[in-house]
Amino acid sequence: MKEEDKLSKIVALCKRRGFVFQGSEIYGGLAGTWDYGHYGSELAHNIKELWWDHFVRNQDDVYGLTSGTLMPEPVWKASGHLDGFTDPMVECKKCHHRFRSDQLENKNKCPDCGGELGEEKTFNLLFPVEMGSVAGTKNTAYLRGEIAQGMFVNFKNYIDTLHPELPFGIAQVGKAYRNEIAPRDFLFRVREFDLMEFEYFIREDTWEEHFEKWRTEMWVWIEKVGIDKDMVHELEVSDGDRAHYSKRTIDFEFEYPFGRKELYGLAYRTDYDLKKHMAEAGVDLQYTDSSTGERFIPHVIEPSMGHGRTMLAVLLSAYKEDEMNGEKRIYLAFKPAVAPVKVAVFPLLKNKPELVAKAKEIFSILRKEFKSVEFDDNGNIGKRYRRQDEIGTPFCVTVDFETLEKGEGVTVRDRDTGKQERVGEGELLNYLKQKFA
Numbered sequence: 001m002k003e004e005d006k007l008s009k010i011v012a013l014c015k016r017r018g019f020v021f022q023g024s025e026i027y028g029g030l031a032g033t034w035d036y037g038h039y040g041s042e043l044a045h046n047i048k049e050l051w052w053d054h055f056v057r058n059q060d061d062v063y064g065l066t067s068g069t070l071m072p073e074p075v076w077k078a079s080g081h082l083d084g085f086t087d088p089m090v091e092c093k094k095c096h097h098r099f100r101s102d103q104l105e106n107k108n109k110c111p112d113c114g115g116e117l118g119e120e121k122t123f124n125l126l127f128p129v130e131m132g133s134v135a136g137t138k139n140t141a142y143l144r145g146e147i148a149q150g151m152f153v154n155f156k157n158y159i160d161t162l163h164p165e166l167p168f169g170i171a172q173v174g175k176a177y178r179n180e181i182a183p184r185d186f187l188f189r190v191r192e193f194d195l196m197e198f199e200y201f202i203r204e205d206t207w208e209e210h211f212e213k214w215r216t217e218m219w220v221w222i223e224k225v226g227i228d229k230d231m232v233h234e235l236e237v238s239d240g241d242r243a244h245y246s247k248r249t250i251d252f253e254f255e256y257p258f259g260r261k262e263l264y265g266l267a268y269r270t271d272y273d274l275k276k277h278m279a280e281a282g283v284d285l286q287y288t289d290s291s292t293g294e295r296f297i298p299h300v301i302e303p304s305m306g307h308g309r310t311m312l313a314v315l316l317s318a319y320k321e322d323e324m325n326g327e328k329r330i331y332l333a334f335k336p337a338v339a340p341v342k343v344a345v346f347p348l349l350k351n352k353p354e355l356v357a358k359a360k361e362i363f364s365i366l367r368k369e370f371k372s373v374e375f376d377d378n379g380n381i382g383k384r385y386r387r388q389d390e391i392g393t394p395f396c397v398t399v400d401f402e403t404l405e406k407g408e409g410v411t412v413r414d415r416d417t418g419k420q421e422r423v424g425e426g427e428l429l430n431y432l433k434q435k436f437a
């Protein structure tokens with residue numbers, strides 16, 4: 001399979017099987033927005049849940065946050081986003097399409113129609129929102145361009161309510177909005193996306209040790225979620241290319257079909273944000289060391305993981321084509337923890353009530369344990385297997401006549417090998433639990 005074809009095959013599969021649809025599709029689609037269907041929502045939810053378990057619940061010193069997506073103008077003034085969150089833009093004089101000029105090979109000619117390009121302008125990526133309805137007043141808020149500012153503006157609340165000792169982190173998963181000039185490449189560059197990220201507050205002299213710790217942990221996560229490690233490469237971001245707040249950044253780049261590009265970022269944000277908010281808001285954001293009484297502004301290490309790009313890298317890593325029983329097949333080799341459906345249960349035939357009843361009994365036992373379990377009695381069994389392969393279900397359980405008449409248990413089919421094993425009815429739950437462990 002050609003790498004260039006892989007993205008269009010995945011986009012087609014995502015639509016065909018109900019993972020991802022173009023946002024507001026019946027109105028021609030809104031560029032840079034995507035809607036997740038049933039299986040896409042399950043996959044998205046499982047990734048967030050796994051991330052939260054890994055980076056919040058399994059850590060001793062990381063606390064969760066869910067902050068508002070609307071934040072007032074002074075937040076973005078203090079953070080530097082009002083002035084610095086910009087991309088260089090050019091517009092075609094003929095077709096009026098807009099492009100990021102730093103991504104164009106020929107800065108004079110429109111790549112879409114060949115027309116002449118206008119002069120380069122600086123374009124701010126924040127989405128302004130007019131708030132309130134009092135006549136004559138103008139109150140501009142912004143849809144958050146990064147979720148990190150939620151952690152900084154709540155820093156004092158965590159100090160006052162949880163009294164944590166340094167180092168500690170504040171983590172959140174939630175929406176960010178960026179008015180990208182040229183959204184493209186499916187879930188890669190969009191205007192509305194979820195971020196999974198935390199700010200880890202530290203003493204300045206320990207930044208290198210914590211940077212290394214989270215760098216290692218990000219690799220553990222990459223493997224855990226099912227991204228092919230061989231397709232991920234670290235890039236030390238050079239001085240001129242780093243964000244305005246960062247003293248050191250490593251990008252984790254992924255080999256997408258459209259090139260090697262950023263998947264995640266790890267940044268040393270110093271005390272930049274807390275210092276700026278302290279000055280802008282006029283609120284003391286210093287930390288007090290409980291044993292020495294020393295007061296200072298903590299520094300910050302920030303592991304930042306885009307959720308949509310995780311979805312895309314997981315899909316690209318999981319997508320497989322092979323031949324089974326003389327037929328071509330497509331399957332998604334998801335890790336069980338993120339698979340939208342964990343197990344599917346089939347009666348061999350739809351018109352045999354005793355097979356259907358037994359399959360339903362097994363289905364309800366498995367659903368209690370694994371939650372996302374499907375029952376399917378439609379069409380021939382081969383078709384049902386193919387459908388589950390395409391949505392990435394790790395195991396299919398089939399109830400047949402041997403189950404009923406000879407008490408020989410059910411068959412359990414493995415998605416990746418297509419091999420079937422007979423498993424006693426009483427052992428099925430433990431058998432599957434072990435497979436998922």
Ligand code: GAP
Nearest residue numbers: 146148188189190193263264265304305306309
């Ligand atoms: N708080 C730091 C921050 O927001 P960033 O590099 O601007 O840093 C973090 O973004 C992550 O968000 C990126 O590593 C990427 O995974 C994701 N991301 C950024 N822009 C995106 C976009 N337009 N569409 C989808 N994901 C995006």
